Amino acid sequence: MDDPLLIFDCDGVLIDSEAIYLEVEFDFLRSKDIEVERDWYVGQFMALAQDKWRAKLSDLLLEKTGTPLTDDDYTALKSVSRRRVLEEVRPIAGVDTLLKAMAAPRCVASSTQMPFLPLKLEQAGLARFFGDGVYSGDMVENGKPAPDLFAYAAEKMGYAAEACITVEDSANGVRGAKAAGQFVIGFTGGGHWTDKSGAALSDAGADHVVTSHAELADWLAANTGAMRA
Template sequence: MQASASKKGKGDYRMAFEAILFDCDGVLVDSEKIYVSVEREHLARIGLDYEIDEYMDRFQGLGSDDFWAELDRDHRSLGKGPLPESFGSELDAATMERIDRELSEIAGIKQFLDIHEGPRAVASSSRLQRLIHKLQHTGLYAYFEPHIYSGEQVANGKPAPDLFLHAASRLGVDAATALVIEDSANGVKAGLAAGMTVWGFVGGGHSHQGHTEQLLEAGAHKVVDSHDDLAGLLFNSKKPN
């Protein structure tokens, strides 16, 4: 089932979906602002300076292997050779320190999940153990377990459709009846490639000017700005308390 393209905004939008597939970072947990801050800071130290719009457009939602390959290619293009051997471990350590200190769930998600009935899954580009850690840290793990899927578990990461198709298969639902909630252009493209309805989400702390337009340009059928907004569209306009 496909929705027609729509501008951001609230309205009477009645649709039934067999399952909801959520991206994690920036949709369930407010981690993208941490990742972007730490990554851009560390990359600048090795000469890779990206404007925020370019960074979000190129890298947000990208599978881990593709992310590192792109950074390595950029570093080599500067005549600096491959990324420094210690870069990945240093970035990981700095990121996890910030996550353990600052990470919280996106406002309204627990109230939404308390209302939602039916199959649902997490489908994230994050490495599986880190994905589980973030969900446990924010108290969201029990809402999804065992349907928590990582890009590590499929051959091709987002923007390829593999991860969303894998999640739908494990849930036992037809891809065409699934709704994807995504905050990145790469994630939107992955959901569309899987033949699913995709709604963009711009309620995370990392959302920036042009984010809505970026998701619509990637093909999102609709963009919502909060989990209250999402609940209003899916649950007869009744929002969580």
Template sequence: MSKPLIIFDCDGVLVDSEPLAAIAYERVYNKHGLALTRDVVGQCIGMKQADIIIRIEELTGHAFPAHAEGDIWLETRALLEEELEPTRGILPFLRNLETARCVASSSSMERIALSLDVAGIAEFFADNVFSTSMVKNGKPAPDIFLFAAEKLGGEPSASVVIEDSPFGVQGAVAAGMTAIGFTGGSHTFDGHAEKLQAAGAHATCASWSEVETELTRRGFIRETVADL
């Protein structure tokens, strides 16, 4: 029987970064004379930057200048370095977790590494960190999840993905994995859980204590992880 594997998304799951990213996009687009609101950026959660730029153009008609794409990362990095926090309860959860785990994110490796370091949780993942830059297709394609499982010797049927975006949930389901929708970040909105369920989430959890209960029930962890 395959050993269980827990695959964590990074932004909005491990770290409370989605509001900061939305601010960064809003600032940079406005700087270049393109009106953009955080609500529009919120519709792109779970995508990699290249796909976000395309999606924003589809939603607003604003074509972002290719020569300025680096500005988005510079603004995002500054905000992450100054204000990023781990999601509430994740530290004790990871500290007591024995199940094999990894990160599979749409962010660049540079951003993932920075986020994990600033949040103080890099030690819990070591080199088991994967970006959609390593695969052909980003979320909602299953590529990144299948890639991560292969690297860690896991089977899709024995893997669970914790995601905060419909795109991520869709990718996990397409990979043949259990998908847990996480709504414990500060970017959570009315109807968030319902959107994750509509995308195929097998369960939704609003805190890490709820995640613990759900993973225990499904056999991915053996006992209570911590008081979260």
């Protein structure tokens, strides 16, 4: 691709926040005496649209305890997660260097609700790289793993699906971007990834997997016109 659009997920790709979300969610599950396998949970829950995530978590609680997720529990989970993300958020190593060196247009497509999405990008010092190109699952009828958000972002940026390269760290995100007809790079550079090979992302359909933003920059330079000469 000589002139691609880069579509970035936020959590786990731009900011190192997924480990925080997982810690909060596993603390909550343990408070309910629920133990689940981490890789299973990551594959099932990560990057889901908020309504899908809430429904799925409620189903898990109902199955394990006989009681679904309450409104109070959901509100408390969101409150703790958001507070900790804003207090602890930091950009993924190398992302600032990557974005500064990119010549290609770029945008964000995240399941994070508005207005929290631009707030945490600003807190991490990355909002300046994206301007108005920040798109939330709130903006479409069906969030990840549906293709709607990726298609919406491409349309708003004025690019056809085949000219888009999406960078995702979750199987649900990979599935959504592939369903939208986009080229997908799986990213395992976030602190939540233990299997840096990204086998789960490849299995979900990722066309290529990178372990860092430096590796992503090298791949883009070798295969596209996205980087400055």
